[in-house]
Amino acid sequence: MLVLSVVINTVNNSNLGSTLSSGTKSMSKEFGITSKLVLVLPGSMYLLGYVFGPMITAPMSEFHGRKMVLLGSFTVYTIATLACGLAPNMMALIIFRFIMGLGAATPLSVIGGTAADLFPDPIDRGRAIGFFVTAAGFGQAIGAILAGYLSVQSWSLPYFAALTIALASLVLCALNPETFQPILLKNRAKRMRLVNGERVFAPIELKGRKSVQEVAREQLGVPFRMLFKEILVSFSSLYLALVYGIYYLFFQAYHKVYEDGFKLSSGEAGLTFIAAGLGGVIAFGIQWIFERRIRRIEKWGGTMRIQNKDDRRRLPLACLAGPFFILSMFWTGTTASHPQSAPVMVTVLAVVPFGIGYNLIFISLSNYLIDSYEVYAASAMAATSASRSLLAAGLPLCTEALYGGLGIQWGFYLLGFVMIGLSVVPFAFLKFGPRLRKRSDLFQELRRKAEAESAS
Structure with missing residues (x-):
C-alpha cells in the first residue's frame, strides 16, 4: 500500500507539473499578463521547488522516518494546491507554486529508499521503480488532459480538480505504515519500555540525538560531493536533467504544434499526451521482459557477460532508450512543421517513442545509481533530482527563443542532436563504470564508512 500511495502522490504531483502549460491563455486574460516569459514562471517555480524540497526532507527523514516526512510534505502540497486555485494575482501564484513544488518533491526522493526497504531483490526493486516512473509519466498525460479541457473555463479549475485527488491521497498517506528500519526499531524499543519497563534502546537512540542542523550538514554534503566528484553521478545527472528538461519543453511546445499548427482545441491537444503514457507502458x-530473461538465465545456471548481481545489468535498457528518444525528436520536428501535408495522427504517433525513451532512460539510470551506490543511493538520487529539476526549471524559459527563433522543425532537430551526443553515456558506463568507481576516492570512502557502520 505504501508504494501505491507514493505512486498516487507522484501521479498527482506530475499532474500539476503539466497543468500550467494549458492554462496560460486564460491566465493571461484574467491577470492581464502579456509577457510569455512571465506566463511560464509559475511552472518553472514549481520545478525550482523540486530542487530544494529533497534537501529539506532528506535530513528530516532521519528523525521521523518516511511516513511522517511524506505525510507532512504532502499536507503542505495539498494546502498550496488550494492556495494556487485561490491566488488573486500572478505574484501570489508564483509563490504558491514554489511552495507546492517543495511539498511535491518528497515522493521522488523517498521512492528509492522505500523500494530498497520493501524489495531487497534487485529485480523486484527494479520493477517497483519501473512502475513508479511509468505512473509518473501518466500523471503528466492526465494533467495535460485535465488542464486542456478545464482551463478553457478558468485557469484555476485544474487546481481544484487536483485538490480533490490530493485530499483522497492525503488520507491514504496517513494510513501508510513506516518502512524505515531504524525508526521501526526505535518505535519497538519505545513500546517495550512503556509496556514491560524493559531498558532496551534502538541503535539510532544509542548514537544520540542529533540536531536538525547537524543532520542537514552531514546529509547535504554527500549529494553535492557526488554530483561534482563522481563521474557516474555527474553524467547520469546531466543525461537525466536534459531528458527531464526536454520533457517540459515538449509540454510548452504542444500549443504551437497542436493548437496553432493543427488547429486543435486545448482539450484535444491534451489528449495527444496519451501517446506518451502508452510509450511508458511499452x-x-x-x-519486465528484459529482467525476466535475466532471472531465467540465473535460475537455470546460465552465464551472461553481465551477471544479475552486476549493477551494469541496468544499462542495456538505457542504451536502447537513446535511439527511441532521438527518433521522436526528428519525427516530431519533420511532421509538426508541415501540418498541411502531415495528418495530425502521424505527429501524435511520434510521441510514443518519446514516452518509450523517456521512461527507459529514467528506469534504467535510476536503478543503475541505486545499485551502484546501494548504501548511499539516496544521496545519489538526491543529486540527480536536484540537478534535473534545476535544469527543467530553466529550460521552459527558453521556449520562445527556441521555437520562435529556430522554428518548430529546427527546434526539435536541435534537441535531437543534443540527445545524439548524450546517448553515448550509458555505453561509456558499460565499458568504464567499474574502473571509474575503483578510481573514485569518494566511492571507496563511502564503502569503508558503510562497512564500519555495519560492523558496529
Missing part, C-alpha cells in the same frame, strides 16, 4: 513491458 517501456515498462520492455523492462
Whole structure:
C-alpha cells in the first residue's frame, strides 16, 4: 500500500507539473499578463521547488522516518494546491507554486529508499521503480488532459480538480505504515519500555540525538560531493536533467504544434499526451521482459557477460532508450512543421517513442545509481533530482527563443542532436563504470564508512 500511495502522490504531483502549460491563455486574460516569459514562471517555480524540497526532507527523514516526512510534505502540497486555485494575482501564484513544488518533491526522493526497504531483490526493486516512473509519466498525460479541457473555463479549475485527488491521497498517506528500519526499531524499543519497563534502546537512540542542523550538514554534503566528484553521478545527472528538461519543453511546445499548427482545441491537444503514457507502458513491458530473461538465465545456471548481481545489468535498457528518444525528436520536428501535408495522427504517433525513451532512460539510470551506490543511493538520487529539476526549471524559459527563433522543425532537430551526443553515456558506463568507481576516492570512502557502520 505504501508504494501505491507514493505512486498516487507522484501521479498527482506530475499532474500539476503539466497543468500550467494549458492554462496560460486564460491566465493571461484574467491577470492581464502579456509577457510569455512571465506566463511560464509559475511552472518553472514549481520545478525550482523540486530542487530544494529533497534537501529539506532528506535530513528530516532521519528523525521521523518516511511516513511522517511524506505525510507532512504532502499536507503542505495539498494546502498550496488550494492556495494556487485561490491566488488573486500572478505574484501570489508564483509563490504558491514554489511552495507546492517543495511539498511535491518528497515522493521522488523517498521512492528509492522505500523500494530498497520493501524489495531487497534487485529485480523486484527494479520493477517497483519501473512502475513508479511509468505512473509518473501518466500523471503528466492526465494533467495535460485535465488542464486542456478545464482551463478553457478558468485557469484555476485544474487546481481544484487536483485538490480533490490530493485530499483522497492525503488520507491514504496517513494510513501508510513506516518502512524505515531504524525508526521501526526505535518505535519497538519505545513500546517495550512503556509496556514491560524493559531498558532496551534502538541503535539510532544509542548514537544520540542529533540536531536538525547537524543532520542537514552531514546529509547535504554527500549529494553535492557526488554530483561534482563522481563521474557516474555527474553524467547520469546531466543525461537525466536534459531528458527531464526536454520533457517540459515538449509540454510548452504542444500549443504551437497542436493548437496553432493543427488547429486543435486545448482539450484535444491534451489528449495527444496519451501517446506518451502508452510509450511508458511499452517501456515498462520492455523492462519486465528484459529482467525476466535475466532471472531465467540465473535460475537455470546460465552465464551472461553481465551477471544479475552486476549493477551494469541496468544499462542495456538505457542504451536502447537513446535511439527511441532521438527518433521522436526528428519525427516530431519533420511532421509538426508541415501540418498541411502531415495528418495530425502521424505527429501524435511520434510521441510514443518519446514516452518509450523517456521512461527507459529514467528506469534504467535510476536503478543503475541505486545499485551502484546501494548504501548511499539516496544521496545519489538526491543529486540527480536536484540537478534535473534545476535544469527543467530553466529550460521552459527558453521556449520562445527556441521555437520562435529556430522554428518548430529546427527546434526539435536541435534537441535531437543534443540527445545524439548524450546517448553515448550509458555505453561509456558499460565499458568504464567499474574502473571509474575503483578510481573514485569518494566511492571507496563511502564503502569503508558503510562497512564500519555495519560492523558496529
